[in-house]
Amino acid sequence: MFDALIDGLWLVLQWKAFSLMMVGMALGFAVGLLPGIGGAATLALMLPFIFKMAPAEAFAFLLGMHAVAATTGDITSVLFGVPGEAISAAAVVDGYPMTKRGEAGRALGAALMSSLLGALIGAGALALAIPIVRPLVLTFGSPELFMLAIIGISCITSLSGAGARGQIKGFAMGLLGLLLSTIGQERQSGSLRFDMGMMYLWDGLDFVPVLVGIFAIPEIVDLAIRGTAIAGERQPENLKAGVMEGVKDTFRHFWLVFRCSIIGVFVGILPGAGGGVAQWMAYAHSVQSAKNAKEREGFGKGDVRGVLGPGAANNSKEGGELIPTIAFGVPGSGAMAILLGGFLIMGIIPGPDMLTKHLAITFSMVWTLVIANVITVVLCLLVLDQLAKVTYVRGGLIIPFVLLLVFVGSYTANGQIADLIVTFTFGLLSYFMVLYGWPRPPFVLGFVLGKVIETYLFISVSRYGFNWLRHPVVIILIVLMAIIIAYPYIQQRRDRLRSSANA
Amino acid sequence: MHKGRVLFCVFLIAAAACAVWAAFGWTFKAKLFPLTVSIPLMVLAAIQLVAEIFGKADTGDRQAMDIEFASDVAPELARRRAIGAFLWVGGFILLVYLLGFPWAVPIFIFSYLHLQSRIGLPVSAALTAATWLFFYGLFQRLLHLPFEDGLIQTLLGV
Numbered sequence: 001m002f003d004a005l006i007d008g009l010w011l012v013l014q015w016k017a018f019s020l021m022m023v024g025m026a027l028g029f030a031v032g033l034l035p036g037i038g039g040a041a042t043l044a045l046m047l048p049f050i051f052k053m054a055p056a057e058a059f060a061f062l063l064g065m066h067a068v069a070a071t072t073g074d075i076t077s078v079l080f081g082v083p084g085e086a087i088s089a090a091a092v093v094d095g096y097p098m099t100k101r102g103e104a105g106r107a108l109g110a111a112l113m114s115s116l117l118g119a120l121i122g123a124g125a126l127a128l129a130i131p132i133v134r135p136l137v138l139t140f141g142s143p144e145l146f147m148l149a150i151i152g153i154s155c156i157t158s159l160s161g162a163g164a165r166g167q168i169k170g171f172a173m174g175l176l177g178l179l180l181s182t183i184g185q186e187r188q189s190g191s192l193r194f195d196m197g198m199m200y201l202w203d204g205l206d207f208v209p210v211l212v213g214i215f216a217i218p219e220i221v222d223l224a225i226r227g228t229a230i231a232g233e234r235q236p237e238n239l240k241a242g243v244m245e246g247v248k249d250t251f252r253h254f255w256l257v258f259r260c261s262i263i264g265v266f267v268g269i270l271p272g273a274g275g276g277v278a279q280w281m282a283y284a285h286s287v288q289s290a291k292n293a294k295e296r297e298g299f300g301k302g303d304v305r306g307v308l309g310p311g312a313a314n315n316s317k318e319g320g321e322l323i324p325t326i327a328f329g330v331p332g333s334g335a336m337a338i339l340l341g342g343f344l345i346m347g348i349i350p351g352p353d354m355l356t357k358h359l360a361i362t363f364s365m366v367w368t369l370v371i372a373n374v375i376t377v378v379l380c381l382l383v384l385d386q387l388a389k390v391t392y393v394r395g396g397l398i399i400p401f402v403l404l405l406v407f408v409g410s411y412t413a414n415g416q417i418a419d420l421i422v423t424f425t426f427g428l429l430s431y432f433m434v435l436y437g438w439p440r441p442p443f444v445l446g447f448v449l450g451k452v453i454e455t456y457l458f459i460s461v462s463r464y465g466f467n468w469l470r471h472p473v474v475i476i477l478i479v480l481m482a483i484i485i486a487y488p489y490i491q492q493r494r495d496r497l498r499s500s501a502n503a
Numbered sequence: 504m505h506k507g508r509v510l511f512c513v514f515l516i517a518a519a520a521c522a523v524w525a526a527f528g529w530t531f532k533a534k535l536f537p538l539t540v541s542i543p544l545m546v547l548a549a550i551q552l553v554a555e556i557f558g559k560a561d562t563g564d565r566q567a568m569d570i571e572f573a574s575d576v577a578p579e580l581a582r583r584r585a586i587g588a589f590l591w592v593g594g595f596i597l598l599v600y601l602l603g604f605p606w607a608v609p610i611f612i613f614s615y616l617h618l619q620s621r622i623g624l625p626v627s628a629a630l631t632a633a634t635w636l637f638f639y640g641l642f643q644r645l646l647h648l649p650f651e652d653g654l655i656q657t658l659l660g661v
Contacts, residue, residue: 097571168547172515175544179522182537191533194525217592218572224588225581226573301571396620399588400612401634403595408604408642415649420596428589434572436508454536 008363011056024065032072055346064372074111081219090279094306109246118312119373121261122319143468146456147477174446181450206413209422217427223395264313268320282313512552519545603653
């Protein structure tokens with residue numbers, strides 16, 4: 001095992017594999033910064049180039065690119081409120097308000113350092129988990145996966161603001177997201193739903209134009225309303241000190257970063273969930289782990305913990321996603337499905353062979369995740385000064401350029417003008433959501449989980465009738481869900497009792 | 504009672520009601536999930552509507568965990584600027600529809616910089632040229648993104 005670990009490192013450090021990893025990282029860096037152009041799409045575009053590579057070189061190239069996109073995606077989320085990647089959307093919620101407050105350096109420092117720790121924890125989990133994860137994954141059937149997705153939705157409660165009214169709005173937005181995810185052809189019966197006679201809607205709403213509209217447009221409109229730079233009229237901050245503060249924040253909240261990384265790994269392992277879910281579950285956990293309602297008030301207004309949690313989770317999930325992909329040939333996400341194509345191109349069949357015959361290649365993937373993330377974060381920290389200065393440029397100069405990136409990004413989803421209209425429509429909807437205090441994160445989580453929930457529910461009911469509700473793991477998950485929903489109330493009541501005792 | 508908040512609740516109720524109405528005509532498999540989510544959505548939006556109408560919305564717990572818009576701009580001015588921003592966004596989409604991305608990008612960038620941001624002619628022209636080069640170099644030459652022709656080019660056959 002130890003020999004394989006060293007062999008894996010040696011495979012990555014070979015000049016050709018290392019150079020290819022650097023090329024992949026450069027591509028991933030650019031792709032991560034461009035809104036809408038996802039890491040998965042770039043993986044697919046790059047697949048034809050690996051035919052002449054050795055397996056370790058090909059995986060260094062592909063994984064280097066994929067690992068970096070998740071890290072740099074946070075940069076535009078924090079600086080402009082525009083998610084560079086679908087999996088970076090949660091960083092907008094607290095990262096962008098920090099930038100508006102003149103703390104871009106701190107937010108970026110926190111995002112990058114938590115991403116690095118998340119990636120390292122994810123890689124560690126990949127190295128350790130392969131022998132023990134098999135029985136765990138095999139216990140999870142559709143009913144358990146359905147309940148897990150429902151737990152994701154119940155996390156909405158903690159994303160929705162304090163009090164019963166906050167929960168009503170949160171659940172309503174989550175349900176709206178779920179409802180909109182049903183647009184298009186129903187997978188089991190083939191029936192068309194809410195297609196309004198438009199062929200564009202047959203495949204359902206694509207995640208990219210919806211997400212870009214939901215997050216980017218209101219931020220752009222807000223910038224136009226304020227008529228200032230993103231960071232307002234403030235004097236430029238001391239970026240070096242800010243970045244260091246963000247790095248320190250990561251270690252100050254190390255256990256939160258660690259727990260969110262584990263959430264990322266776990267969500268990554270589960271097929272179909274992916275980074276879109278991991279980041280929001282981690283965000284919800286960051287909110288829920290606040291000790292009291294007062295401490296929770298800062299979320300959404302620029303609390304650094306809201307940046308740390310998602311940053312860690314969306315990088316650690318890379319390691320998690322690789323576990324079922326390598327061990328069972330079951331890809332945890334779209335990107336992993338493409339990577340699986342890479343395995344087949346290389347003539348490698350995922351499964352037990354990856355833990356015996358090709359163990360060195362498996363470990364080379366672990367090392368690629370580690371090395372690529374370390375290099376990226378160090379490079380990013382070196383150029384942060386220049387990046388964060390953009391937030392002090394007058395809004396009127398930035399808006400048209402950001403709009404261009406937003407709409408080109410959205411257009412890449414299907415290459416149709418309808419993508420732009422979807423972005424505009426959801427931008428308008430999102431504007432009113434923010435204006436009238438309806439939270440957007442539950443909406444996005446509902447929209448992301450919708451298809452997964454419906455599929456698992458259908459399989460559970462078809463296979464077990466209603467007996468799936470009696471599965472032991474399902475019962476445990478139901479209890480867990482009830483605790484998650486009740487927790488804010490319990491916490492509120494405890495605070496009230498404590499304050500009345502003090503009075 | 505805040506008219507905008509009430510209207511937003513009404514919009515949600517109407518959207519959920521339309522979904523319920525449409526779903527009733529489908530097969531059981533197809534309608535199960537949409538009905539399961541749209542009926543509670545309607546109920547929750549109705550509860551919120553009642554709370555908004557009877558003035559119970561200002562209890563301090565309505566603050567969503569989300570960004571907040573600028574509060575230091577006068578509401579009337581903010582509304583005007585928001586409408587203006589949405590018109591610019593809509594205008595860009597219209598330009599793309601009529602002319603396609605390659606033409607729409609320089610026209611939009613120049614118009615926005617010069618007319619909206621009141622940047623001088625030479626600087627606007629220089630920034631437009633730089634942006635177009637970035638767009639052309641990255642998206643067209645490097646990434647080979649297929650941008651469709653606009654309606655005008657299609658009609659003229661050019």
